Amino acid sequence: MVDYRTQGQIAILEVNNPPVNALSIHVRKGLDDGISRAVRDPSVKAVIVIGKGRTFSSGADIKEFNKPQEGPRLTMVGKKLEESDKPVVAAIHGTCLGGGLEIALFCHYRIAVKSARVGFPEVLLGILPGAAGTQRLPRVTDVAVAMEMISTGKHVPAPKALEYGILDKIVQGDLLEEAVKFAKSVMGKPVQPCRLSDQPVKGADRLVQVFDAAMRQVKQRQRGFMAPVVCLKAVRSAAELPYNEGLLRENTLFTELMSSSQCAALRYAFFAERAAQRWQLPSGASAANTKPVPVKSTGVIGAGTMGQGIAICLLRVDYPVILVEQNQKLLDKGVEMIQLAFKDAVRRKLMTEDAMRHCMSNISPTVDMQQLANVDLVIEAVYENVALKQDIFRKLDVICKPSAVLCTNTSTISIDIIASATKRPGSVVGTHFFAPAHIMRLLENVYSKDTSAQAVATVMDLGKKIGKVSVLVKTCHGFVANRMFHHQGQEAALMLEEGALPEHIDKVMEDFGMSIGPMKVSDLSGVDIGWRIRHEVAKMEGVELTSQTRFFRGERYCTLPDKLYELGRLGRKTGKGWYRYEKPGGRVAMVDDEVTNLIKKHSAEMGIERRGISTQEIQERILYPAINEGFRILEEGVAAKPEDIDVIWWYGFSFPRYMGGPMFHASQVGLSKVYERICYYHQNFPYSSHWVPSDLLRKLASAPSPVPISQWMSYSQSKL
Numbered sequence: 001m002v003d004y005r006t007q008g009q010i011a012i013l014e015v016n017n018p019p020v021n022a023l024s025i026h027v028r029k030g031l032d033d034g035i036s037r038a039v040r041d042p043s044v045k046a047v048i049v050i051g052k053g054r055t056f057s058s059g060a061d062i063k064e065f066n067k068p069q070e071g072p073r074l075t076m077v078g079k080k081l082e083e084s085d086k087p088v089v090a091a092i093h094g095t096c097l098g099g100g101l102e103i104a105l106f107c108h109y110r111i112a113v114k115s116a117r118v119g120f121p122e123v124l125l126g127i128l129p130g131a132a133g134t135q136r137l138p139r140v141t142d143v144a145v146a147m148e149m150i151s152t153g154k155h156v157p158a159p160k161a162l163e164y165g166i167l168d169k170i171v172q173g174d175l176l177e178e179a180v181k182f183a184k185s186v187m188g189k190p191v192q193p194c195r196l197s198d199q200p201v202k203g204a205d206r207l208v209q210v211f212d213a214a215m216r217q218v219k220q221r222q223r224g225f226m227a228p229v230v231c232l233k234a235v236r237s238a239a240e241l242p243y244n245e246g247l248l249r250e251n252t253l254f255t256e257l258m259s260s261s262q263c264a265a266l267r268y269a270f271f272a273e274r275a276a277q278r279w280q281l282p283s284g285a286s287a288a289n290t291k292p293v294p295v296k297s298t299g300v301i302g303a304g305t306m307g308q309g310i311a312i313c314l315l316r317v318d319y320p321v322i323l324v325e326q327n328q329k330l331l332d333k334g335v336e337m338i339q340l341a342f343k344d345a346v347r348r349k350l351m352t353e354d355a356m357r358h359c360m361s362n363i364s365p366t367v368d369m370q371q372l373a374n375v376d377l378v379i380e381a382v383y384e385n386v387a388l389k390q391d392i393f394r395k396l397d398v399i400c401k402p403s404a405v406l407c408t409n410t411s412t413i414s415i416d417i418i419a420s421a422t423k424r425p426g427s428v429v430g431t432h433f434f435a436p437a438h439i440m441r442l443l444e445n446v447y448s449k450d451t452s453a454q455a456v457a458t459v460m461d462l463g464k465k466i467g468k469v470s471v472l473v474k475t476c477h478g479f480v481a482n483r484m485f486h487h488q489g490q491e492a493a494l495m496l497e498e499g500a501l502p503e504h505i506d507k508v509m510e511d512f513g514m515s516i517g518p519m520k521v522s523d524l525s526g527v528d529i530g531w532r533i534r535h536e537v538a539k540m541e542g543v544e545l546t547s548q549t550r551f552f553r554g555e556r557y558c559t560l561p562d563k564l565y566e567l568g569r570l571g572r573k574t575g576k577g578w579y580r581y582e583k584p585g586g587r588v589a590m591v592d593d594e595v596t597n598l599i600k601k602h603s604a605e606m607g608i609e610r611r612g613i614s615t616q617e618i619q620e621r622i623l624y625p626a627i628n629e630g631f632r633i634l635e636e637g638v639a640a641k642p643e644d645i646d647v648i649w650w651y652g653f654s655f656p657r658y659m660g661g662p663m664f665h666a667s668q669v670g671l672s673k674v675y676e677r678i679c680y681y682h683q684n685f686p687y688s689s690h691w692v693p694s695d696l697l698r699k700l701a702s703a704p705s706p707v708p709i710s711q712w713m714s715y716s717q718s719k720l
């Protein structure tokens with residue numbers, strides 16, 4: 001785990017714990033033994049700590065977090081490194097994160113290659129750097145930088161870290177050779193000035209202003225998230241207390257965070273996100289055994305909002321895009337909007353003018369679908385209409401080359417139905433982007449009964465290339481995201497007619513931790529989207545939904561969203577939806593009397609006496625139908641595991657990661673309690689099928705002791 005060798009008068013401690021040199025027990029022990037040996041050996045005059053393989057160290061081993069800590073503690077290992085009278089040099093490449101950076105800060109010197117990155121990502125796991133990081137970073141750089149780095153967890157590239165004083169030197173060429181040269185240059189020099197524990201905190205005179213400003217930002221950005229707030233307090237203590245007392249304070253705060261439910265949720269999230277990438281089809285084909293089709297050229301059909309966003313995603317990573325629209329006017333408009341989005345990115349310094357020009361030069365707009373004949377992958381992004389989509393796929397089947405992967409950005413329609421319009425259903429796959437497609441990180445990839453493993457591998461790989469988090473699901477109406485979200489929309493509308501107002505519902509859910517409430521989400525994605533989906537489904541079933549509709553498919557139906565649509569209040573894009581906005585496309589949601597009156601009038605017309613709806617009821621009626629649906633989705637194998645559902649909710653609906661996602665949240669509330677409340681609502685609202693409790697949930701809720709989330713799926717086939 002740590003290889004010890006000497007090169008002349010230099011001892012080299014090489015951490016060797018693939019894949020990312022996590023500081024697990026044997027690494028800590030190896031470092032501890034290594035530094036003791038180097039200190040004891042009179043022929044050794046300097047020490048180098050370096051990482052083998054792709055990285056210096058990614059920090060503490062997260063898998064060890066919920067186990068009792070064994071072996072030497074990181075702080076004790078670090079103390080030994082610092083107390084060595086022989087200079088200790090950290091030689092950094094890849095990433096130097098968390099406990100890895102703490103180790104480096106205990107060393108007397110830090111050198112790195114230019115491509116290295118350093119950072120304290122602990123906050124993203126709901127903790128703080130608990131091995132002196134909060135006390136040492138403000139001593140090597142300053143309080144402001146330390147607060148920023150520790151409360152955001154951002155990685156800092158080596159050149160910036162040099163500027164901050166975290167690194168002493170950036171080297172070119174072979175890192176070990178350079179480290180040896182560096183070590184020779186500092187051999188014999190006193191190490192005392194390089195012991196950070198003896199140094200004052202920098203920028204302490206501005207402590208209060210820096211702290212207040214950082215705290216304001218943290219509370220604004222991440223409401224309800226404890227770790228960043230506690231991180232700031234820990235760094236503050238570095239400036240207010242002597243080093244050893246600061247360490248004790250850090251330890252107290254660390255212990256508080258480590259035992260929190262937010263930390264448990266974030267640890268779960270870390271592994272869940274990685275597990276989602278390891279997709280597998282029922283056939284056994286998987287990420288490990290399937291190669292994607294090489295994609296060099298792409299096409300996007302539809303230059304509306306979604307098509308524009310998708311094209312931007314592709315152009316940003318250098319894919320040439322043939323953008324197809326049905327007429328020149330719509331095409332020109334789409335290209336203009338893409339250009340505007342890039343200009344905005346340039347204005348916000350997210351890209352250079354040159355990069356923008358390059359991206360724009362990669363678009364080939366056309367009204368001729370035949371131009372797609374040679375593309376490797378095409379994504380259809382027209383509006384949600386079965387006949388239209390089938391028509392497009394019928395044409396693509398004729399036009400595109402046999403190896404092309406044919407993707408649809410449908411958000412609800414079964415891929416089986418779309419694929420059936422072609423003679424190559426194996427090549428058809430869903431790539432469900434979330435609006436705004438160039439911003440939202442989620443890509444819900446959907447396989448049909450016929451989709452080939454290669455088509456799946458291609459879209460999973462595409463997701464990675466365009467910087468999305470991809471989750472693979474099996475087709476059904478609405479897939480995972482919209483199928484679960486749909487019930488939230490239904491319940492929200494029902495609560496509106498019973499007595500709630502949009503701003504009440506949103507406030508409760510925003511206080512719960514959602515970055516925006518469901519009514520604002522509806523305005524953002526477009527009131528017309530839901531309208532179209534509902535009416536499309538009704539049409540397929542030969543039903544016409546009108547203002548008189550009270551029941552649809554045997555279920556209580558609320559016409560309020562349809563009334564909003566009929567008023568032309570389509571959401572942010574028209575400047576009016578459930579809220580009023582400062583302008584069409586505006587972002588500031590304001591309560592609108594017209595909506596309040598519409599809702600109250602609607603309740604009166606329905607003969608419903610409005611009542612106050614409690615916070616608990618709003619929270620449960622928004623969350624529990626989605627959770628119940630999540631269990632059905634697991635039962636049906638639409639999602640392979642609960643973790644996949646939670647990943648979808650973080651990245652698709654900004655569900656607070658520190659609450660772990662709806663399925664993890666249910667596990668924390670307790671499945672028997674969730675089940676009991678669902679049964680209660682089912683009794684009270686018998687005409688809403690989303691309250692019929694899922695069988696899997698029932699089985700899990702009646703297990704003699706809580707079933708860990710990782711074992712839920714073993715209950716899906718059980719006969720209990």
Ligand SMILES: CCCCCC/C=C/CC(=O)SCCNC(=O)CCNC(=O)[C@H](O)C(C)(C)COP(=O)(O)OP(=O)(O)OC[C@H]1O[C@@H](n2cnc3c(N)ncnc32)[C@H](O)[C@@H]1OP(=O)(O)O
Binds near residue numbers: 062069074095100131
């Ligand atoms: C009881 C303990 C007390 C500890 C007291 C001291 C406290 C110290 C605090 C810490 O150090 S907390 C850890 C801080 N570090 C991190 O949060 C880094 C997490 N890792 C990453 O951000 C990324 O993995 C990476 C290092 C940037 C590499 O990214 P890349 O995309 O290249 O690879 P991945 O697919 O993410 O990872 C590969 C593989 O490695 C596993 N892994 C990564 N980091 C850790 C880790 N710190 N501990 C355990 N395992 C780790 C990851 O799960 C992947 O494994 P898989 O099996 O392939 O999924």
